[in-house]
Amino acid sequence: MSLLSAATWTAIYVLVIGSIAVFVWFLHDARGVLRASLQEPPPEIPDGEGSSDG
Amino acid sequence: MGPLDLSITVGYVVGVLAVGWVVSHSIKGFSDYFVAGGRMTAPLLVCTLVSTYYGLDVLLGESEVGYVDGVVGWFWYARPYYFGVLLTALLLAGRLRDRGFLSLPDVADAAYGRATRAVIALASFFYSLPLLALMGIGVLLDVVLGVPFVWGVVIGAVVSVVYTLMGGLLADAFTDTIQFMLMCVTLGVAAVVALDGIGGVDALPAALPASYFDPRGTYPLPVLVVFSLGSLSVLVEPAIYQRIFAATGKRAVYVSLAIGLVLWSSYDWITTLLGMAAQASGLEVEPRYALLTLVTGVLPVGLKGLFVAGVIATGMSTIDSYLLIAGGNLSYDLYRPLVNPSLSDQALLKLTRWAIVLACVVSMALALFFTSMVSAWVFMATMLVGAAFVPISAALFLRRRLKPAAGLASSLVGAFASAAVYLLVNLYGLESEQWGTMIWQVSIAGFGFDLWQEYAVLVALPLSALAFALGQWLGEAPGPGPRSEARP
Numbered sequence: 001m002s003l004l005s006a007a008t009w010t011a012i013y014v015l016v017i018g019s020i021a022v023f024v025w026f027l028h029d030a031r032g033v034l035r036a037s038l039q040e041p042p043p044e045i046p047d048g049e050g051s052s053d054g
Numbered sequence: 055m056g057p058l059d060l061s062i063t064v065g066y067v068v069g070v071l072a073v074g075w076v077v078s079h080s081i082k083g084f085s086d087y088f089v090a091g092g093r094m095t096a097p098l099l100v101c102t103l104v105s106t107y108y109g110l111d112v113l114l115g116e117s118e119v120g121y122v123d124g125v126v127g128w129f130w131y132a133r134p135y136y137f138g139v140l141l142t143a144l145l146l147a148g149r150l151r152d153r154g155f156l157s158l159p160d161v162a163d164a165a166y167g168r169a170t171r172a173v174i175a176l177a178s179f180f181y182s183l184p185l186l187a188l189m190g191i192g193v194l195l196d197v198v199l200g201v202p203f204v205w206g207v208v209i210g211a212v213v214s215v216v217y218t219l220m221g222g223l224l225a226d227a228f229t230d231t232i233q234f235m236l237m238c239v240t241l242g243v244a245a246v247v248a249l250d251g252i253g254g255v256d257a258l259p260a261a262l263p264a265s266y267f268d269p270r271g272t273y274p275l276p277v278l279v280v281f282s283l284g285s286l287s288v289l290v291e292p293a294i295y296q297r298i299f300a301a302t303g304k305r306a307v308y309v310s311l312a313i314g315l316v317l318w319s320s321y322d323w324i325t326t327l328l329g330m331a332a333q334a335s336g337l338e339v340e341p342r343y344a345l346l347t348l349v350t351g352v353l354p355v356g357l358k359g360l361f362v363a364g365v366i367a368t369g370m371s372t373i374d375s376y377l378l379i380a381g382g383n384l385s386y387d388l389y390r391p392l393v394n395p396s397l398s399d400q401a402l403l404k405l406t407r408w409a410i411v412l413a414c415v416v417s418m419a420l421a422l423f424f425t426s427m428v429s430a431w432v433f434m435a436t437m438l439v440g441a442a443f444v445p446i447s448a449a450l451f452l453r454r455r456l457k458p459a460a461g462l463a464s465s466l467v468g469a470f471a472s473a474a475v476y477l478l479v480n481l482y483g484l485e486s487e488q489w490g491t492m493i494w495q496v497s498i499a500g501f502g503f504d505l506w507q508e509y510a511v512l513v514a515l516p517l518s519a520l521a522f523a524l525g526q527w528l529g530e531a532p533g534p535g536p537r538s539e540a541r542p
Contacts, residue, residue, distance in 0.1 A: 002255070002256055002259075004255055004256070004258065004259070004267070005254070005255040005256050007323060008245075008249070008255045008323065008324070008327050009255075010320075011319075011320035011321075011323040011324050011327075012242045012245050012246060012320075012324060013242075014316060014317070014320040015238050015239075015241065015242045015317060015320040015321055015324060016238065016239050016242035016243070018238070018313070018316065018317055018320070019104075019234060019235050019238030019239055019242075019317065020235065020239065022097055022100050022101060022234070022235075022313065022317075023097075023101070023231060023234070023235040025096075025097040026097035026098055026100075026101055026231050028097075029095050029096075029097050029098070030098070030228075030231075
């Protein structure tokens with residue numbers, strides 16, 4: 001496999017699998033965000049905290 | 055497009071509107087609307103950053119460069135932006151998060167006062183008008199559905215503005231998640247099918263000239279350097295600033311920019327390769343539409359509808375985000391501090407919604423008026439960098455007390471220098487068929503050189519820095535007391 005081919009297939013896999021993984025992460029996370037959004041504004045969250053900062 | 059493809063595309067648009075309606079119930083004030091009440095978590099930030107910052111200009115523009123010149127676009131246009139994003143993450147994010155700002159002009163206001171805020175707000179407004187994305191949607195609907203261009207632009211604008219009006223940044227970010235996945239997955243799948251159709255990636259070197267695989271392509275080095283300098287715009291990018299302010303914390307910003315970097319570089323590489331694949335397949339089309347023509351020609355029923363929805367998503371995710379910023383520039387950054395400081399939070403929210411409609415109307419008018427949107431984009435981006443880069447960088451990094459005259463002089467001189475170079479090149483220059491841009495052949499005292507419209511930033515930045523130094527040297531020191539509140 002050439003360098004060009006390796007770079008291209010890596011980019012395709014990263015883009016497809018990466019975006020699906022981030023979307024699943026978001027869905028897992030969104031329940032809490034939406035619930036909080038539809039009820040009351042959340043309390044101030046200090047930097048570096050929060051359930052899904054990373 | 056067949057009925058199945060059409061149903062998928064329409065279903066996507068209806069879904070996006072539904073999300074806007076659901077999220078609209080959570081909007082209670084301007085902060086909720088404009089920066090999602092600081093509730094944006096890392097995955098939400100990744101989705102909205104990637105999908106907002108990458109619009110149809112990237113999808114169509116990078117494939118255009120790939121189609122005409124090969125991999126040079128990735129190495130000299132896209133790659134420098136990754137360094138810009140890295141600098142943003144490492145140097146800016148922490149400083150911006152510590153200060154409680156809501157917008158880019160807030161940063162200028164805190165350092166220099168309201169006059170500089172107004173100049174940078176105007177530059178941000180014009181930069182944020184989503185002309186290219188609206189035009190791209192108009193072209194797409196024309197190509198795949200036969201909808202007249204004017205109506206395509208109107209449809210794209212109306213759908214985007216409706217859900218942005220309903221739910222602000224949170225609706226924008228939630229719809230961005232769907233748009234993010236659609237644009238990434240459909241591009242990846244389209245690449246597999248399209249590259250297979252030309253005999254695989256390894257068939258490209260045999261079908262294209264060697265210069266297509268040279269990282270420098272056929273461009274002169276100074277032009278490549280100017281392309282790279284475009285990445286400075288990341289450091290004053292209103293949409294990135296807004297998302298940094300909207301994050302739940304610094305860590306969410308760092309994580310999302312790091313993941314975004316990986317996804318952006320993959321996206322750029324694939325669009326470049328698809329442009330090259332279109333050239334290798336023998337397609338003879340206008341370069342800007344090479345990718346669309348190649349991909350819609352090879353995708354089967356069902357996948358084609360998904361791809362079209364993905365392309366619409368790519369455009370809409372950019373339109374909604376930048377309309378929100380442009381509307382905020384008019385209401386929050388200009389009207390309230392300059393005209394009516396006592397405006398209530400609810401009145402500001404209402405005014406912002408009207409300002410978004412106004413920004414949308416101006417964008418549609420300009421999208422229908424201009425024929426060369428690349429020139430318009432160069433102008434808008436250069437204006438923003440010229441007006442904002444020096445004063446904002448100084449505000450964030452210089453420890454000494456800054457003078458209002460320094461900020462005002464550097465932003466005004468940077469903006470006017472950008473506009474002057476652009477206007478002169480477009481008045482006295484000619485469009486180069488070879489390079490696809492406006493070039494003015496200047497001759498001074500027997501010494502001649504080519505002045506590209508892209509060179510405006512090379513003139514504007516040093517002049518802006520000089521004006522800043524003079525303003526700091528000669529200007530009056532600011533009076534005691536706070537200049538303005540950052541938070542509404």
